[in-house]
Amino acid sequence: MNAMDVVMTPINKEGHRFVFIFLLASIGLFFLAEPLGWVSLVLTAWCVYFFRDPERVIPDEQGVLISPADGIVSAVVEATPPAELGMGSEPRTRISVFLSVFNVHVNRVPAKGKITGLAYVPGKYLNAAAAEASEENERQLVRMTTEEGHDIAFAQVAGLVARKILCDLEVDQEVERGDRFGLIRFGSRTDIYLDKGQEATVKVGQTMIGGETVIARNK
Known part of the structure; x- marks a missing residue:
């Protein structure tokens, strides 16, 4: 740029x-x-x-999830979804995207569908790139059902210098893939938990463009 x-x-x-x-x-x-x-x-x-908020070209391919944020993929692991969302204890693929203070921090909805759950969890301000940040840092959790019927979750996770998570979503809200839904100030991480029948299409170290990069797709 x-x-x-x-x-x-x-x-x-x-x-x-x-x-x-x-x-x-x-x-x-x-x-x-x-x-x-x-x-x-x-x-x-x-x-x-x-605070720049550029327009993005949202993919129209069916059966894909897009990255909810700009940044670098810091982890692709199997992890239990957040207990606060009531999604059970069976591990799912979790993709983490780390945002530095130089990335666009506007977050976008990864798929078309309906918001089915929200939970705010206060916590610490560890380095957002650390594995334990998903369970210990302040975070906003979102559960949704995609238009194909997949039950997924995504999370805004605070970091070392992030002190404010903003999320505009509401339960039962219908959303479109790529919709802006919030922002984290001033350095942070986003996690996305996949459903069965979905697989990650990215690897650790890969650069994400929020709203554009396909992060997972249906099998």
Whole structure:
């Protein structure tokens, strides 16, 4: 992404307040000490970059799940789904995507379907790349039934510097693949738990584009 792309990319509504605060601070610091003003202006530019919300080309292929976030696949493992969602104790394939502070942090729904459960779990702020973050960190859990009838879950997991998870979904809400549903400030991770009859199509270390990259498909 070049500088012009960044300038032209819309900012998510959750970022407007932060950009305004950073900009006011920059103006004030220019009057107090010009070098500090320039530093603050650089931080303002980073804030705009962090809250960017680019349009994405959503795949229309049937029977696929898309990545709920930008980032790097940090794990593809078998894990028990979150107990708070009541999905049983049988292990499922869990794909984790780690987001750095330089990734787009707007999250997207991985499939068309219906939201069937939500659970917020307070917790720690361990490194989001750590395996234990899925069970110990603050997280927002979502359960849904896809249009093909698959029972899946996905989670927004806070990280070392993330202190706010935003989720706009509601139980019984009908959603489309690629819909924006939330955001995590300022560095985090997303997990997605697959159903039987679905298989991961990504590997550890692979780069994800939220809303575009196919992360799993029906067998």
